[in-house]
Amino acid sequence: MKIYCDPLAGFVEIPEKPRRIVSLASGLTEALVHMGFSRLIAGVSVWCPNFTPELEAPIVGDYLSVDEEKLSAVQPDLLLITTGVQRGLARKLYKAGLPIYVLPLQNSLHGIFENIMTLGALLDALPAARALITRWQQTFAELHAQVPHPRPRVYAEIWFGRHVRMTGGLTFIHDLIEAAGGENLFGDVRKGYLELDLAEVERRRPDIFLVYSEPELPIQAVDLARERGWNIPLIQADISPAHNIIHDGPSMMRAARWLHGEIRRAAQETR
Numbered sequence: 001m002k003i004y005c006d007p008l009a010g011f012v013e014i015p016e017k018p019r020r021i022v023s024l025a026s027g028l029t030e031a032l033v034h035m036g037f038s039r040l041i042a043g044v045s046v047w048c049p050n051f052t053p054e055l056e057a058p059i060v061g062d063y064l065s066v067d068e069e070k071l072s073a074v075q076p077d078l079l080l081i082t083t084g085v086q087r088g089l090a091r092k093l094y095k096a097g098l099p100i101y102v103l104p105l106q107n108s109l110h111g112i113f114e115n116i117m118t119l120g121a122l123l124d125a126l127p128a129a130r131a132l133i134t135r136w137q138q139t140f141a142e143l144h145a146q147v148p149h150p151r152p153r154v155y156a157e158i159w160f161g162r163h164v165r166m167t168g169g170l171t172f173i174h175d176l177i178e179a180a181g182g183e184n185l186f187g188d189v190r191k192g193y194l195e196l197d198l199a200e201v202e203r204r205r206p207d208i209f210l211v212y213s214e215p216e217l218p219i220q221a222v223d224l225a226r227e228r229g230w231n232i233p234l235i236q237a238d239i240s241p242a243h244n245i246i247h248d249g250p251s252m253m254r255a256a257r258w259l260h261g262e263i264r265r266a267a268q269e270t271r
Helices: 026-034 068-074 084-095 109-122 126-144 172-179 198-204 221-228 252-269
Strands: 002-005 010-013 021-023 041-045 059-061 078-082 100-103 153-160 163-167 208-212 234-237
Touching: 002 100, 021 026, 026 041, 026 078, 026 109, 041 068, 059 068, 078 084, 084 100, 100 109, 109 126, 109 172, 126 172, 126 252, 153 172, 153 198, 163 172, 172 252, 208 221, 208 252, 221 234, 234 252
Parallel strands: 021 041, 021 078, 041 059, 078 100, 153 208, 208 234
Antiparallel strands: 002 010, 153 163
8 A cells, every 4th residue: 555644755655454563652552552453563662661561562662763673573564653853763764665654743632633543544444543532532521521610720840851841732731631620821822832931830820730750850849849939739740651641642541530630639729
């Protein structure tokens, strides 16, 4: 099957029904598992097992590179990757003649669903893709029906290692916060991530402080709040699937339920 891949500005050749899939994006890998295609996954990235521990597929690379020997050994007939920082690796693999398809990084929950539909099309499994999306939508609808009124203003601070960002309105994290019952403090800003501006945070008067960090450089919300003199309820997110607010795979449903409970708890503290 010859199809056009816009991020690569070229056509790619893949089987009508791929049988040896390598996924270098954990959200896509997890989506494949939830769609019922674990048996077809021949290789994953080092980040995938955190979300799909049941898989026995070998690790063939990380987010930015691959082990060429390991990749060759699994003989993929479809290799999945995303844009953004993976774009350079995607182009390299495409030039090497590998059967690669590149999916766009998402600006919203709708973008995640579009990618799942694309996965369904690539695997000739649109019903499975639609079933996963429906389950996801139902989960978010159930949470939306239980949101507190008024919604508490949630300031989300994301630590990518030493790099800190505030969450704007052009990211699926915004949709996650809103579905869980909060109002994203910077949801009106037309960017995904913003540089830290504590004066503006304080001007907007958040009700809840939500912090995400990674094990390599753990950042605790309680410590930041103490340093800044903030006396508002805190929520601590991390890389575990049930508490991970930056992951774009189906475990977002678990994270949404957890965050919904945390926001309700925090909202009660402010009364």
